[in-house]
Amino acid sequence: xxxxxxxxxxxxxxxxxxxxxxxxxxxxxxxxxxxxxxxxxxxxxxxxxxxxxxxxxxxxxxxxxxxxxxxxxxxxxxxxxxxxxxxxxxxxxxxxxxxxxxxxxxxxxxxxxxxxxxxxxxxxxxxxxxxxxxxxxxxxxxxxxxxxxxxxxxxxxxxxxxxxxxxxxxxxxxxxxxxxxxxxxxxxxxxxxxxxxxxxxxxxxxxxxxxxxxx
Amino acid sequence: xxxxxxxxxxxxxxxxxxxxxxxxxxxxxxxxxxxxxxxxxxxxxxxxxxxxxxxxxxxxxxxxxxxxxxxxxxxxxxxxxxxxxxxxxxxxxxxxxxxxxxxxxxxxxxxxxx
Ligand SMILES: Nc1nc2c(ncn2[C@@H]2O[C@H](COP(=O)(O)OP(=O)(O)OP(=O)(O)O)[C@@H](O)[C@H]2O)c(=O)[nH]1
Ligand SMILES: [Mg+2]
Ligand SMILES: [Zn+2]
Numbered sequence: 325x326x327x328x329x330x331x332x333x334x335x336x337x338x339x340x341x342x343x344x345x346x347x348x349x350x351x352x353x354x355x356x357x358x359x360x361x362x363x364x365x366x367x368x369x370x371x372x373x374x375x376x377x378x379x380x381x382x383x384x385x386x387x388x389x390x391x392x393x394x395x396x397x398x399x400x401x402x403x404x405x406x407x408x409x410x411x412x413x414x415x416x417x418x419x420x421x422x423x424x425x426x427x428x429x430x431x432x433x434x435x436x437x438x439x440x441x442x443x444x445x446x447x448x449x450x451x452x453x454x455x456x457x458x459x460x461x462x463x464x465x466x467x468x469x470x471x472x473x474x475x476x477x478x479x480x481x482x483x484x485x486x487x488x489x490x491x492x493x494x495x496x497x498x499x500x501x502x503x504x505x506x507x508x509x510x511x512x513x514x515x516x517x518x519x520x521x522x523x524x525x526x527x528x529x530x531x532x533x534x535x536x537x538x539x
Numbered sequence: 540x541x542x543x544x545x546x547x548x549x550x551x552x553x554x555x556x557x558x559x560x561x562x563x564x565x566x567x568x569x570x571x572x573x574x575x576x577x578x579x580x581x582x583x584x585x586x587x588x589x590x591x592x593x594x595x596x597x598x599x600x601x602x603x604x605x606x607x608x609x610x611x612x613x614x615x616x617x618x619x620x621x622x623x624x625x626x627x628x629x630x631x632x633x634x635x636x637x638x639x640x641x642x643x644x645x646x647x648x649x650x651x652x653x
Contacts, residue, residue: 325562325651325652325653326649326650326651326652327556327557327560327562327649327650327651327652328648328649329552329553329556329647329648329649329650330646330647330648330649331552331556331646331647332644332645332646332647333545333548333549333552333570333645333646333647334545334548334645335552336548336551414541414544415541416541446577447541447577450541450576450577472625475575475624475625476575476577479639508627508635509627511636
């Protein structure tokens with residue numbers, strides 16, 4: 325006996341993501357799901373961004389890692405609300421993990437919420453958590469072939485932050501190739517070239533965030 | 540990489556639907572898996588075979604149909620569906636202004652029950 329069911333396998337995640345999204349909207353919180361491969365500089369970017377903006381914007385952070393609290397401690401040192409999620413092996417954050425973490429964040433006092441996803445260039449892009457936008461970091465040391473090898477994250481993101489530009493002189497990376505291929509996958513992608521080490525290019529990124537929040 | 544949790548979701552949905560229709564056993568579950576859904580079918584089958592033990596789906600197999608990558612070209616206005624994973628230009632006219640509207644599906648289509 326055959327039964328037609330036609331159900332999306334990820335519908336449970338989508339439903340919770342939708343609830344998270346409604347909650348963020350109700351509280352007036354803009355949420356950015358920050359993704360990258362391991363070590364591209366997500367936490368460094370958050371530290372720099374918080375330093376630049378925290379006097380003007382109230383920021384909160386959810387840190388996702390497979391294990392450990394190192395990243396949350398780096399954020400905590402800046403005196404902004406942060407909660408650490410340990411996925412215990414899972415390669416991405418899902419909407420339910422975010423929902424549970426939100427109990428620990430003073431949502432009424434926050435305007436901008438960053439969710440730092442697990443370092444992984446593939447899986448995080450497949451799961452919505454209720455964010456307003458996905459943003460990704462790609463570091464120079466990962467090479468210029470990444471957009472075409474890992475297209476999904478580039479397609480899903482609204483912003484691409486190319487980090488570690490201070491390393492350019494030491495590599496053969498073709499920055500224009502990254503830009504061209506990323507845009508061919510996603511013509512609406514906003515691209516920023518920065519170095520969290522030197523601070524170069526960071527104002528472009530923080531000004532962009534300020535403009536996003538003003539609209 | 541997260542095929543185990545996908546397999547668990549498939550099993551949960553199928554068991555719920557089977558019970559709802561008041562049947563006792565699941566023989567097979569038909570899926571439609573988009574070419575760029577990010578799921579490796581082999582890993583999915585492997586995971587499913589482990590978690591189905593001790594459930595009403597213990598004898599069930601997964602039947603996977605692959606969905607093509609589909610899109611619409613804004614230059615020649617053709618709809619296209621191709622087997623390749625990465626599309627950088629319209630396969631009809633070579634134009635670069637197009638939108639992708641299929642290929643990421645991860646759906647249960649049908650279950651066979653007794
Ligand atoms: N040279 C250079 N190093 C950087 C830059 N930004 C970050 N790093 C270094 O890169 C390493 C990883 O940075 P993190 O900020 O921890 O990267 P992440 O993406 O948060 O890493 P995971 O959370 O583990 O995935 C650290 O040693 C940083 O000091 C940069 O702009 N230039
Ligand atoms: Mg980090
Ligand atoms: Zn065309």
